[in-house]
Amino acid sequence: MPPIINRKKCIACGYCAEICPVDCLKLDKKAKKLIVRYPDECWHCGACKTDCPQGAITMRYPLSHMMLAFPPDKEM
Amino acid sequence: MIKVKNEIVQCDFLVVGGGMGGLEAAIAAAGAGANVVIAEKHNTLRSGCGANGNDHFVCYIPERHGDDIELAVREVGNTLDGGPWVDVDMTRVLLRHTKEVVERWESYGINMRPTGKYVFEGHSLPGQQLYHLKFDGKKQKSCLTKAAKDAGAHIMNHLLINEILVKDGRVAGAIGVDVSEEEPEMVLFQCKAAILCAGLAMRLYPQQNPTYMFNIPGCPADVGSGHAMALRAGAKLVNIDIPNVHAGPKYFMRGGKGTWIGISSTIDGKPVTPYVVGKPSRATGDVTADVWPSVYFDKMMDGSGPVFMNCTDLDNEDVEYMRWAFESEGISSIFDYFDQRGIDIRKDMIEFGAYNSDLNNTGVEINERAESSLRGLYAAGNQVGNVRGNLAGAAVFGMIAGRSAAEYVKTVEHQEVSDLPVIAEKEKLFSAIWDREEGAHWKEPASTLQQIMNDYIPAMTPRTENLFRVGIKYLNDLKKLCHEEMVAENSHEFMRCLEVLDQIDIGEAVAVTGRHRKESRGRHQRLDYKFTDLTLNNKFMRVHKDADGTFHMEYRPRRMK
Numbered sequence: 001m002p003p004i005i006n007r008k009k010c011i012a013c014g015y016c017a018e019i020c021p022v023d024c025l026k027l028d029k030k031a032k033k034l035i036v037r038y039p040d041e042c043w044h045c046g047a048c049k050t051d052c053p054q055g056a057i058t059m060r061y062p063l064s065h066m067m068l069a070f071p072p073d074k075e076m
Numbered sequence: 077m078i079k080v081k082n083e084i085v086q087c088d089f090l091v092v093g094g095g096m097g098g099l100e101a102a103i104a105a106a107g108a109g110a111n112v113v114i115a116e117k118h119n120t121l122r123s124g125c126g127a128n129g130n131d132h133f134v135c136y137i138p139e140r141h142g143d144d145i146e147l148a149v150r151e152v153g154n155t156l157d158g159g160p161w162v163d164v165d166m167t168r169v170l171l172r173h174t175k176e177v178v179e180r181w182e183s184y185g186i187n188m189r190p191t192g193k194y195v196f197e198g199h200s201l202p203g204q205q206l207y208h209l210k211f212d213g214k215k216q217k218s219c220l221t222k223a224a225k226d227a228g229a230h231i232m233n234h235l236l237i238n239e240i241l242v243k244d245g246r247v248a249g250a251i252g253v254d255v256s257e258e259e260p261e262m263v264l265f266q267c268k269a270a271i272l273c274a275g276l277a278m279r280l281y282p283q284q285n286p287t288y289m290f291n292i293p294g295c296p297a298d299v300g301s302g303h304a305m306a307l308r309a310g311a312k313l314v315n316i317d318i319p320n321v322h323a324g325p326k327y328f329m330r331g332g333k334g335t336w337i338g339i340s341s342t343i344d345g346k347p348v349t350p351y352v353v354g355k356p357s358r359a360t361g362d363v364t365a366d367v368w369p370s371v372y373f374d375k376m377m378d379g380s381g382p383v384f385m386n387c388t389d390l391d392n393e394d395v396e397y398m399r400w401a402f403e404s405e406g407i408s409s410i411f412d413y414f415d416q417r418g419i420d421i422r423k424d425m426i427e428f429g430a431y432n433s434d435l436n437n438t439g440v441e442i443n444e445r446a447e448s449s450l451r452g453l454y455a456a457g458n459q460v461g462n463v464r465g466n467l468a469g470a471a472v473f474g475m476i477a478g479r480s481a482a483e484y485v486k487t488v489e490h491q492e493v494s495d496l497p498v499i500a501e502k503e504k505l506f507s508a509i510w511d512r513e514e515g516a517h518w519k520e521p522a523s524t525l526q527q528i529m530n531d532y533i534p535a536m537t538p539r540t541e542n543l544f545r546v547g548i549k550y551l552n553d554l555k556k557l558c559h560e561e562m563v564a565e566n567s568h569e570f571m572r573c574l575e576v577l578d579q580i581d582i583g584e585a586v587a588v589t590g591r592h593r594k595e596s597r598g599r600h601q602r603l604d605y606k607f608t609d610l611t612l613n614n615k616f617m618r619v620h621k622d623a624d625g626t627f628h629m630e631y632r633p634r635r636m637k
């Protein structure tokens with residue numbers, strides 16, 4: 001579930017969790033690990049991705065959020 | 077037991093919500109010498125509807141629009157920043173102050189002219205002047221946060237406000253909860269004045285995919301807590317019976333229509349309204365989604381839907397422009413999605429949907445000084461009832477509130493708050509939720525609330541007396557059960573529990589006022605009162621709740637001049 005943390009790049013600084021507008025990310029201070037604790041509360045705003053100093057975050061868009069695409073029917 | 081912070085936080089002016097309105101209020105009040113605290117549920121750097129950016133700022137710049145402000149007041153009245161539910165004099169106050177905000181924001185480093193000059197685009201009917209300044213708001217929140225700190229405001233992040241304390245008919249303080257650690261902590265505030273800037277009432281109604289409650293256009297942190305606090309404090313709200321409908325991509329509900337440049341089209345790619353003149357362009361676009369957002373629902377109901385956003389006629393340059401505009405608006409995830417899944421909007425149209433009500437600009441009634449009916453209580457932004465203007469409305473009336481409050485706090489003394497009975501009541505409620513071992517997770521009542529709202533106090537389908545009556549009863553039953561059964565494992569869940577309780581209060585007020593309006597008007601459609609009562613034209617319905625919980629409604633004339 002979104003966002004996706006690249007563990008090789010993440011330094012567990014916790015900045016994304018600090019600024020998330022809906023508090024869906026948490027820094028597990030003991031394990032020094034960033035967790036997507038409430039994935040279904042993600043707003044897909046991308047603040048974490050934009051602000052991550054390591055560029056460690058990408059977004060995955062769940063299928064519950066599918067875009068509905070349809071070509072115009074030129075026959076009609 | 078809920079942890080309670082030992083010392084009471086004291087300030088002149090408490091800002092509830094560090095979004096666009098709240099930060100502006102703090103900058104103005106602190107700049108005028110008041111001692112200001114901002115309490116923000118998340119972090120002002122990226123919170124609320126402006127978290128990732130906004131891209132248009134409705135404004136009147138005489139050098140560009142001419143000296144006739146009255147023309148601007150009339151024409152802005154025909155855009156999404158006007159409409160029938162605003163007092164016209166408030167639109168004038170708004171437009172009088174927009175230029176100064178634009179210039180000041182520029183001095184903070186917000187990019188108000190990404191192309192080097194002021195550019196106005198979109199959102200207007202054909203033949204009108206353009207008033208929506210195209211800007212790049214990606215950095216707006218960090219710039220305003222810095223400006224608020226520079227002005228001397230103190231920011232408390234991860235601290236939500238849950239109650240405004242009133243003593244002798246005026247604001248005396250507030251009850252907050254610090255949610256920065258795993259365990260929540262109750263915090264008391266003593267202040268002379270406060271402003272409510274907590275934004276929309278999202279999550280009150282189910283949206284397009286109700287299973288995912290956070291798949292919604294506005295910031296899911298804005299749940300109407302400001303409306304609920306105002307109501308409980310005894311302040312007057314207006315027009316909360318009138319549902320607000322909004323539109324945007326159907327199952328991926330990011331932002332709404334915003335800067336989509338395309339034509340609202342039926343399956344054959346043809347426009348659904350006469351608002352499109354020639355090929356849509358970034359300057360004129362198609363305002364259908366702005367001014368008739370329920371078209372996507374209405375056309376489904378009359379059999380001529382679905383309706384799509386049709387960008388297939390755009391040239392590459394305009395498509396790339398949209399990508400850039402979405403980024404400045406804070407909805408870059410839309411193009412990220414297209415890229416990841418290979419969608420080409422020059423080939424495919426994107427189906428739009430009408431979004432269920434979120435109480436946008438129905439709420440606290442303010443005057444030209446941004447004062448509510450309760451002494452010492454101010455409001456600005458999306459939670460205000462008689463003003464629109466979205467971002468600009470939040471900024472201008474936030475600023476005005478900050479200035480008014482800075483004067484007011486010089487004229488009154490602090491009041492002792494610790495003896496107010498509501499504090500003990502809240503402490504008991506908070507402790508019950510926190511101490512309970514087993515019980516209802518917040519999502520249980522949150523989903524039932526949405527269901528009740530949709531079935532009995534609907535925004536998209538017709539209403540009746542019986543629906544309202546049972547809906548009010550069910551909401552009160554739900555509230556009681558929440559008090560008896562809700563549990564929270566940590567401060568995050570605790571915050572969500574308090575949100576549900578606020579939402580139930582607001583839902584009840586929507587129902588009570590909707591029941592009182594015995595006519596059909598706008599999206600308030602009643603099967604038992606199908607006519608539009610002409611004596612209610614240009615009347616606003618006020619509501620307030622007295623200390624024993626009784627609702628009082630009255631109509632007052634809309635200010636037309």
Ligand SMILES: Cc1cc2nc3c(=O)[nH]c(=O)nc-3n(C[C@H](O)[C@H](O)[C@H](O)COP(=O)(O)OP(=O)(O)OC[C@H]3O[C@@H](n4cnc5c(N)ncnc54)[C@H](O)[C@@H]3O)c2cc1C
Nearest residue numbers: 093095096097117123124125131132237275457458466467
């Ligand atoms: C993606 C998107 C794009 C938009 N683009 C535009 C645009 O281009 N132009 C335009 O005019 N408008 C736009 N809007 C609308 C605009 O963002 C809002 O009108 C504006 O942000 C309203 O300001 P506000 O202060 O009322 O609310 P917000 O900016 O949402 O701030 C509310 C704040 O209150 C906090 N809060 C909530 N409850 C509590 C509580 N109990 N205690 C403490 N804090 C609390 C929230 O965390 C939040 O920070 C857009 C909205 C979205 C979602």
